[in-house]
Amino acid sequence: MKLVSWNVNGLRACLNKGFLDYVAAEAPDILCLQETKLQPEQAVFDLPDYYRYFYSADKRGYSGTAILTRTEPLSVSYGFGEDIHRHEGRVITAEYPDFYLVCCYTPNSQDGLRRLDYRLLWEDDLRAYLLSLDAVKPVVYCGDLNVAHQEIDLKNPASNRLNPGFSDDERQKMTELLAAGFTDTFRYLHPDATGAYSWWSYRFNARANNAGWRIDYFIVSDRLAAQIAAAEIRREVYGSDHCPVVLELS
Numbered sequence: 531m532k533l534v535s536w537n538v539n540g541l542r543a544c545l546n547k548g549f550l551d552y553v554a555a556e557a558p559d560i561l562c563l564q565e566t567k568l569q570p571e572q573a574v575f576d577l578p579d580y581y582r583y584f585y586s587a588d589k590r591g592y593s594g595t596a597i598l599t600r601t602e603p604l605s606v607s608y609g610f611g612e613d614i615h616r617h618e619g620r621v622i623t624a625e626y627p628d629f630y631l632v633c634c635y636t637p638n639s640q641d642g643l644r645r646l647d648y649r650l651l652w653e654d655d656l657r658a659y660l661l662s663l664d665a666v667k668p669v670v671y672c673g674d675l676n677v678a679h680q681e682i683d684l685k686n687p688a689s690n691r692l693n694p695g696f697s698d699d700e701r702q703k704m705t706e707l708l709a710a711g712f713t714d715t716f717r718y719l720h721p722d723a724t725g726a727y728s729w730w731s732y733r734f735n736a737r738a739n740n741a742g743w744r745i746d747y748f749i750v751s752d753r754l755a756a757q758i759a760a761a762e763i764r765r766e767v768y769g770s771d772h773c774p775v776v777l778e779l780s
């Protein structure tokens with residue numbers, strides 16, 4: 531089974547930048563999208579082999595997630611937890627016979643870390659949610675998680691330490707998640723890989739210079755780790771400031 535996660539930074543814009551060509555070439559069984567920035571009725575494109583599930587923010591043109599899947603899930607739910615987490619279209623959960631799939635667009639802690647308190651609450655509540663699912667069946671958790679976990683996961687760690695996505699608190703929350711029984715699939719197969727990034731700023735020729743961050747993940751329940759056949763980053767695929775990340779499970 532091949533799964534893809536991609537922050538498309540506006541699906542309507544990405545459709546004009548090769549989105550459908552990429553999907554045809556990659557041919558994933560499941561495609562998870564973040565930052566779709568649209569309402570479901572605005573998702574007008576031809577992808578007939580996939581069931582489509584969109585979750586939009588209350589604020590139009592902001593945030594949003596989607597799951598496109600060749601196999602119809604047993605169930606699909608939108609959002610999680612308390613009402614505070616249910617207004618920005620950030621989490622879709624699809625249940626399959628052997629696992630839960632959670633597509634997530636994690637809130638950015640924003641300049642000056644002004645949204646850090648909410649971000650840390652989100653992390654604790656989402657971890658509890660993932661563990662509740664994991665108690666029933668294994669979990670595949672993916673998306674733009676807005677954190678570079680270790681120094682190896684971004685080009686310039688020293689100068690970014692207090693910036694959103696690389697604060698000590700955010701990195702610690704990822705450590706706590708993995709310690710709770712989950713595996714970072716890319717690092718499982720590529721523990722020492724450097725220069726492996728999934729997001730680049732549009733400024734300063736960052737992508738051309740590969741001055742990026744790895745903030746897009748597939749994370750699975752530890753008991754799925756033995757089934758990780760491939761975990762790749764499609765750096766060569768354009769269309770967004772992020773590139774797709776791919777997981778293959780045997």
